[in-house]
Amino acid sequence: MAKEILYLKIANTLEEQILSGTLRMGDKLPSIRSVQKIYKVSINTVIQAFLFLESKSLIESRPRSGFYVSKTSNRKFALPSASKPKVAEGTNNPENLIVRVFEILKDKDIRQFSLGIPDNALLPIAKLNKGLVKVINGIEASGTAFEPAQGSLNLRRNIAKWSLVMNGKLTEDDIVTTVGTTNAIFHCLMAVTKPGDTIATESPVYFGILQLAKSMGLNVIELPTHPVTGIDISALKKVLHNISACCFTTNFSNPMGSLMPDENKKELVELLTLHNIPLIEDDLFGNLFFGGSRPKPCKLFDSEGIVMWCGGVSKTLAPGYRVGWVAPGKFKDKVIRQKLVQTVALPSLYQEVIADFMEYGRYDHHLRGFRQTLHTNCLKFQRAIEEYFPENTRISQPQGGLFLWLELGKSIDTSELYDVALKQKLSFAPGNMFSQYNQFKNCMRLNFALQWDDKIEYDLMRLGKIVKQAL
CATH class of the missing domain: 1.10.10.10 (Winged helix-like DNA-binding domain superfamily/Winged helix DNA-binding domain)
Structure with missing residues (x-):
């Protein structure tokens, strides 16, 4: 260490x-x-x-x-500003905008820079299909039987074996399977909060967290966040007495792409353990690192079971399978009871396909190539943005994940820009989707998990031209 x-x-x-x-x-x-x-x-x-x-x-x-x-x-553009959330900016209601962004997902004529879904060309679909046939022929009742509420034992065992970054701290008994990672976060929030409670998040923050909190009657405190190192722990210390839980993405946050240093993660876990405040850790992007080794999750530093480690394969392998999981620590029994009440059991078929893919090394092999492609794409996107966007553009430099966060001139409203871009068959995620306050209006998130070609560069050039015209 x-x-x-x-x-x-x-x-x-x-x-x-x-x-x-x-x-x-x-x-x-x-x-x-x-x-x-x-x-x-x-x-x-x-x-x-x-x-x-x-x-x-x-x-x-x-x-x-x-x-x-x-x-x-040799970066031409500066990094985005560290966020400074201000309640005085007024509340924001991005639901309609979020729905509009999702509605065009199936339109093949629109360039999808918006949602965080990998291009099918980057996924091992043929191999997954072979695994699906194999599992159907071998699974009990061809996958029609119920499984335990905790989830597929085979999948849980493979997640535990595969999670080497945990240094052997996880077993199959520590893990509960879920319908994707957002569902895992929902179960965690249900286990440790009640309506009227307050949680702390990054800012900007993945809009799905804000939607979950609102639907559950929870308040959200958005914390100042640096585009490289993540949340400001000193700011968190000031609000500890007001919060019931934290919900952070410490490895390649969405949308900024920040990566919290290990020493900060350790300090964070020690701080929350001292105050007995649960940490819901969204580690969905942790395996998409560009460096030499996978970044550690906060769960590794957890000695008292307060960290609820959430993961899944929707960003790395099979978005539509909706296979996720959580290691809920000391809240495991609560999570299992909730899952039993709400869903009884999950479909076993896709869980077994993912388990099979993990067991024989195919997942590791896929991830190595996928990470290399993402890193190359990230650099190509950055160079294209520096070539075609206004000189005052600020752009993130993530060390992993799927996204670039762009901060444009202050006079630009990307919600309005979205309508202009959509008429030209271009889609991106406007910045104010990622806050409950009326901020980040001059920002946008771009997904670079696409099959790079000359057409993508041309579309980035067109998007840059739209931004320049808006100025």
């Missing part, structure tokens, strides 16, 4: 120097030996830090010469 923290500390320091312009494109980095002496660490720790930066395309190695700041690190 100490070694890993050291290599990340070195990598983060160098990355900050690159992003701030202290180290510029083409600059040579200090030698591995020099960095070793400065930080008083092993050669292997420094190499690990350099490889981590190389995996993010920030640096490149040149044979017999050393490491240099790469061309792809």
